[in-house]
Amino acid sequence: MEENTIIAVENIDFKYEGKNILEDFSANFERGSFTCILGESGSGKSTLLRIINGLLFPQKGFVKIDGEVLSKENLIKNRLQMGYVLQGNSLFPHLTVYQNMIYCLKLLKKSDAFCKEKIVELLPLVGLKDDLLHKFPDEISGGQKQRVGIIRAIAHEPKIVLMDEPFSALDSETRDKLQILVKDIHQKLQTTFVMVTHSEQEAAILGTALLRL
Numbered sequence: 001m002e003e004n005t006i007i008a009v010e011n012i013d014f015k016y017e018g019k020n021i022l023e024d025f026s027a028n029f030e031r032g033s034f035t036c037i038l039g040e041s042g043s044g045k046s047t048l049l050r051i052i053n054g055l056l057f058p059q060k061g062f063v064k065i066d067g068e069v070l071s072k073e074n075l076i077k078n079r080l081q082m083g084y085v086l087q088g089n090s091l092f093p094h095l096t097v098y099q100n101m102i103y104c105l106k107l108l109k110k111s112d113a114f115c116k117e118k119i120v121e122l123l124p125l126v127g128l129k130d131d132l133l134h135k136f137p138d139e140i141s142g143g144q145k146q147r148v149g150i151i152r153a154i155a156h157e158p159k160i161v162l163m164d165e166p167f168s169a170l171d172s173e174t175r176d177k178l179q180i181l182v183k184d185i186h187q188k189l190q191t192t193f194v195m196v197t198h199s200e201q202e203a204a205i206l207g208t209a210l211l212r213l
């Protein structure tokens, strides 16, 4: 594995109910890159993201995160080094905006004061105001939910941020704004981003690398 590789997917096979989705598939993701995954519907883009996140395990081959083979034993540790933004509303409905944002920080046992400081620092980055913090997800707009989801994914300073069509449920104006915002966040944080998208245009705006399935 090259030194600059942060995620190595090595010769994986993945089947759902006997149907091959990925076959002897390999890919390397460079540290600090923004890889956009493009491909036809059903080609296995979301499946690949779930395999990288350890939500699914391949029947053959493996994924290495920073040189370590992802396994059931080190799954929690590795997951906490990743952020995950999903399509549509993936916020916990029973938690407030603030509680959603600090979810991973709390799993990492960060103090209340640390969490508060971190969220105050991140709010302007995604263009949100603090009057939203005590609302519940069903009291805010789709664009605001995705902004909250982005904070939840980056607040614990993960090494890797995975995004699965994060803007697909949004109107074009909100989508354009959030694309710029995510590009800025990537440039500021220098974190590795992997994003599934259907849009060649989005991939051209955001991606520093392209992966076609």
Ligand SMILES: Nc1ncnc2c1ncn2[C@@H]1O[C@H](COP(=O)(O)OP(=O)(O)OP(=O)(O)O)[C@@H](O)[C@H]1O
Binding pocket: 016, 017, 021, 039, 040, 041, 042, 043, 044, 045, 046, 047, 048
């Ligand atoms: N839980 C599941 N059980 C069985 N088959 C599944 C399951 N999840 C996905 N599939 C199938 O696996 C294939 C790959 O799905 P996946 O969601 O990874 O594709 P995708 O490239 O992300 O598609 P899209 O662009 O439509 O979101 C599809 O044919 C899908 O129907």
